[in-house]
Amino acid sequence: MIKTLLWDVDGTLLDFGKAEEYGIRKCFEIFSLGECTDEMLSRYSLINKKYWEMLERGELTKPQVLRGRFEEFFKTECIGFDKIDDFNLEYQYRLGDKVFFCDNALETVQSLKGKVRQYAVTNGTFVAQSRKLSQSGLDKIFDDVFISDKIGFEKPSVDFFNAVEEKIGKFNSRETMIIGDSLTSDIRGGNNANILCCWYNPKGDKPKTSLKIDYEITNISQVIDIIE
Numbered sequence: 001m002i003k004t005l006l007w008d009v010d011g012t013l014l015d016f017g018k019a020e021e022y023g024i025r026k027c028f029e030i031f032s033l034g035e036c037t038d039e040m041l042s043r044y045s046l047i048n049k050k051y052w053e054m055l056e057r058g059e060l061t062k063p064q065v066l067r068g069r070f071e072e073f074f075k076t077e078c079i080g081f082d083k084i085d086d087f088n089l090e091y092q093y094r095l096g097d098k099v100f101f102c103d104n105a106l107e108t109v110q111s112l113k114g115k116v117r118q119y120a121v122t123n124g125t126f127v128a129q130s131r132k133l134s135q136s137g138l139d140k141i142f143d144d145v146f147i148s149d150k151i152g153f154e155k156p157s158v159d160f161f162n163a164v165e166e167k168i169g170k171f172n173s174r175e176t177m178i179i180g181d182s183l184t185s186d187i188r189g190g191n192n193a194n195i196l197c198c199w200y201n202p203k204g205d206k207p208k209t210s211l212k213i214d215y216e217i218t219n220i221s222q223v224i225d226i227i228e
């Protein structure tokens with residue numbers, strides 16, 4: 001019986017793509033950089049994903065990721081702009097301006113409140129994540145939130161999960177489940193922590209992986225079926 005849920009936030013409960021789109025466009029406006037087209041946004045999105053994966057593999061530090069992704073993006077777009085750190089700070093803040101939920105996410109965590117223990121386990125910066133969690137009201141629904149920036153380790157590192165265990169008590173491998181959209185951070189992290197793993201795969205991707213995936217879902221509401 002599953003009693004504890006560890007929820008990823010971006011791309012699982014909140015629509016990260018929409019927040020990213022809004023945040024970048026807002027910053028283009030603030031720094032008078034002209035229009036940021038859909039094509040530019042999709043190129044940025046790929047660059048950003050690549051940098052976070054390098055962080056997960058331990059190839060870059062967090063500050064290198066935050067700066068490097070924008071440096072590469074502006075270079076790719078031939079935009080001569082050097083206030084990268086200011087842009088990044090503004091962007092972190094703007095990411096939490098508006099809340100975009102994934103389908104059925106809010107209803108699902110609300111309906112599970114009081115039935116199981118629920119925690120947010122999220123990578124990302126403290127400014128962006130804490131603002132998103134409070135703006136969305138998720139911080140009131142969850143029993144606690146764990147942000148990698150504060151912990152000092154990122155998912156999928158086992159150190160991240162050890163820090164969570166220290167706070168909420170030892171995981172029971174059959175009673176604790178992580179739910180997330182990322183194989184490289186959430187599912188690998190769940191494997192490292194030896195807990196149940198539920199992969200949220202809304203697009204029905206079919207990647208080759210040797211990771212242990214206990215459940216695969218395309219809609220967040222299916223978590224309720226798994227628990228019942």
Ligand SMILES: [Mg+2]
Pocket residue numbers: 008009010011012180181182
């Ligand atoms: Mg995610």
